[in-house]
Amino acid sequence: DGGITQSPKYLFRKEGQNVTLSCEQNLNHDAMYWYRQDPGQGLRLIYYSQIVNDFQKGDIAEGYSVSREKKESFPLTVTSAQKNPTAFYLCASSIWSRNTEAFFGQGTRLTVV
C-alpha cells in the first residue's frame, strides 16, 4: 500500500537529549513537510523540502533539524535546544504543484520526561 509511515508512534525524551523522528513515503512525492501540533492548536510548519538535498525553514524551525538525502525519507531531529518539545508531530508529503493536497502520516507523540 502507498502511504506515509512515521515511527515511532510514541516517544519519550529526557531533557537535554536529542531524538530523531522517522518519516518515510512511497508515494513518489517530491515534497515533504514536518508540522507540530499542540493541544487545541492548528498545524505549525517546522521544515519542508521540495526536492532531495534541499529544505527550507518553516515558521518554527528553531531547535529542530532535518535532512533529505533520499526522496523517500525526511527525518526530523528534535534537539536539546528546543525548550518545549512535547507535542504531536506530523509528517506529510505532496506533489510540489499548485492544486495538490498533502497526505499525512499517523503522527508521533513526543513527551519530555
Next chain:
Amino acid sequence: QKEVEQNSGPLSVPEGAIASLNCTYSDRVSQSFFWYRQYSGKSPELIMSIYSNGDKEDGRFTAQLNKASQYVSLLIRDSQPSDSATYLCAVNAGDLSGGSNYKLTFGKGTLLTVNP
C-alpha cells in the same frame, strides 16, 4: 506572514442539522483550498478540495469559495455524531506570489460536536 483564520468554535449542532464552518485567508493570490478532518489523537485526512469560485458538492459535504472576499466555507448536511472532529482549513499559495510556493498553510481548526 500568510494567515488562515477559522471561527474559533467549538461548534455544537444537533444530529441532522447543517454545520457551517468558515475560513478566511490573507494572501489574495492563493490558488487552492482544502478541508481536512482530524479526529482526536489522529492525523488529518482530506475531505474536500476547491480551486475555483462557487460551490463544490461531495455527498453531505459542500465547499464554497469566494476569492473576492477571501473566504472558503464547508457545509455538512445531515450532521452525524461521527462527524464530530476538528476541521482544518488549508491554503496553497500557488505560483503567482513571486515564485512557486506550494506549501500548505493551516488554520487552527474548528472543533465540531454533533449531539445525538
